Amino acid sequence: MGLEFIKRTYRTTLIVAILVFFYTWGYYSFSSAVGILTGTVWGCLNLFFVTSLVTSFIKTGEKDYTKIWILLLVKFPILYGLGFLALKIDYFNPLSFLLGFTLVLAVIVLKVLGKYLIESVLKQNLKEKKL
Incomplete structure (x- = not known):
């Protein structure tokens, strides 16, 4: 895992943030969606x-x-x-900003777990000669 991993993390996080933005905007509120997107951009x-x-x-x-x-x-x-300033303006709930910021960390953890699980399954299958 080198710098390429971090570059892929930016891309994945921003794609997930845009999807979460539209979901939150549609089902919750626009200000919360902006807070999540702002927190994600700040985290990136x-x-x-x-x-x-x-x-x-x-x-x-x-x-x-x-x-x-x-x-x-x-x-x-x-x-x-x-x-x-983003928190002081009080346009959105600070919790939504925090959710956006932690979205970056969640993507990193899920990417590492996915890579680990795939490698362990491949090693197990090679050991059992299923592949």
Whole structure:
């Protein structure tokens, strides 16, 4: 699982978020749907900045400290400030924002579990010579 896994996670999370947005809009309320979508986008941006920071820090060779500082200055004050403002505006329920944020984590967990289960079933079938 490398950086490609995280890129696939962004795509899967945003697709699921759009489906959840329409479902929530149709069956609950538009403001809750916007809260879930906002939380998901915020969570994906947070994951992007964490990934960029970690890859910049552990990069072998000469590190680009300017890039690291820019990422730190964008992630912490700006991204978290936008999250605070999104909650302070009080357009949607904070619980819907939290559900959207945790949607990113749920997609990661489900992708890892799916990969693990598929590999274990394949190993078991190969062991029993069913394949």
